[in-house]
Amino acid sequence: MNEENKAENYHSSFISLLEKKYGGFTPDKNSFEATSNSKIARDLCYSDSQFSRLINNTASEGEFIRALRNVNRLLNEARLEENQTNPPIETKSNKLILISIVILFMLALGFLGFYLGKSNFKEVENKENSNSRYEMLQWSFENKYIKPYVKLKELPADCNYPCYKYQGKWVLKSEYKIPFFRERNGFHYVAKDAVMYVRCIDERDNSGTLFEGYEYQKHEIWYDKREMPIDSFLTGGQKTKVREDYNSLNLENDPNFIKLAYVHTFFKNEFNLDSTLIYRSGKVIGRDIEFLSDEILQEKIDSSKLIAELQNEVNSIAKNRLEDFSKPVACEPTTVPKLDFHLIDEGDELNFGCQFTTGRFLVDYNKVFVLEDQYINNYCR
Known part of the structure; x- marks a missing residue:
């Protein structure tokens, strides 16, 4: 796999994981439907500029690998917040x-x-x-x-x-x-x-x-x-x-x-x-x-x-x-x-x-x- 395809795969995986927590992604605006990019950056413990490189696919391979690990950690923490078998009741509770x-x-x-x-x-x-x-x-x-x-x-x-x-x-x-x-x-x-x-x-x-x-x-x-x-x-x-x-x-x-x-x-x-x-x-x-x-x-x-x-x-x-x-x-x-x-x-x-x-x-x-x-x-x- 050439470097260009590898970078694109990292970027697609990163966006796909974030969509699970923050809703659909709009490529034209480089934003998610439910949360601002600044808020997501804070959740991941990133600065706005670091997150901007990731979202615009200009980050390095190492940055993407660390980012994917951070998003997976965030999703695991989110599972503690909601019971996946009955999320509406748990959320209200x-x-x-x-x-x-x-x-x-x-x-x-x-x-x-x-x-x-x-x-x-x-x-x-x-x-x-x-x-x-x-x-x-x-x-x-x-x-x-x-x-x-x-x-x-x-x-x-x-x-x-x-x-x-x-x-x-x-x-x-x-x-x-x-x-x-x-x-x-x-x-x-x-x-x-x-x-x-x-x-x-x-x-x-x-x-x-x-x-x-x-x-x-x-x-x-x-x-x-x-x-x-x-x-x-x-x-x-x-x-x-x-x-x-x-x-x-x-x-x-x-x-x-x-x-x-x-x-x-x-x-x-x-x-x-x-x-x-x-x-x-x-x-x-x-x-x-x-x-x-x-x-x-x-x-x-x-x-x-x-x-x-x-x-x-x-x-x-x-x-x-x-x-x-x-x-x-x-x-x-x-x-x-x-x-x-x-x-x-x-x-x-x-x-x-x-x-x-x-x-x-x-x-x-x-x-x-x-x-x-x-x-x-x-x-x-």
Whole structure:
């Protein structure tokens, strides 16, 4: 066999094996129907450039031999994920088990937050760079053995299942701020980061119009040394709307503001697709407050008495005002990113106008999710 034929055989075998896991291969686009090339490269522990050489048949013989061995290993691991004698039942069971694990973990976080509240939210972290709390959630949706998403092969024959294109990882587009309304002025809530994993709720809905999002939020509580009243940050004509210059203010660069604590939250969203509108509901499942250390605060506040007062205020906010965030969210529906749901792609947005109740005071805020890592890139056919 000449070298050209040998290389072609390696390439054909490589593509054939990948099709068993990732669906049909389109030679014109050098892509698979169910998964992006970047995702497959990560599964095989390759860089995008290495995988590109393999998929374009420009790799060496040694690279192909190693790649075939890696794909066979991946397929063997996949057999652990599904029972080949009855895959649909096993897949559904695996999804339910994994979702149960996520929910139990979130409930555990809720108990942790409650315990910390009873303990006056003692300091957890001595460094200003707070640790994340979402590794368990990330593992639940990004591990390679069980995927809780609805797969392309599970969609109905007519492909009329809109939620399949919404599945994947969404992130918060930009931060938003909310001033607290309470007895003492000067406290502010900054929604800094959020990561949400969205999946179709196929176990209780066959229409493809229901999907849920498990969301980790990392937010902050700040103190304004001027203790300006809440009206100072609201527009004159609309008393529930914050001023744009306040929302765009970088508190890190403003000497009047001091960061006091991080707020870690797990939130369960549910979305209902109704024609051209998407309705969002949901509530907090777990929360943890993490103070900055006294050493860090003393660098910005020269009064130990004031530091103790501020920490007591944050405790009070955590026990009372943040309960408002635990209530079901009140948001207006948003329009769908695209009328043809098959065209929804990474970079598309869900833009929700919501209201937060702080005390008896309503404050409007805008929360925008951006689709960062879509689970099914290709169209259902």
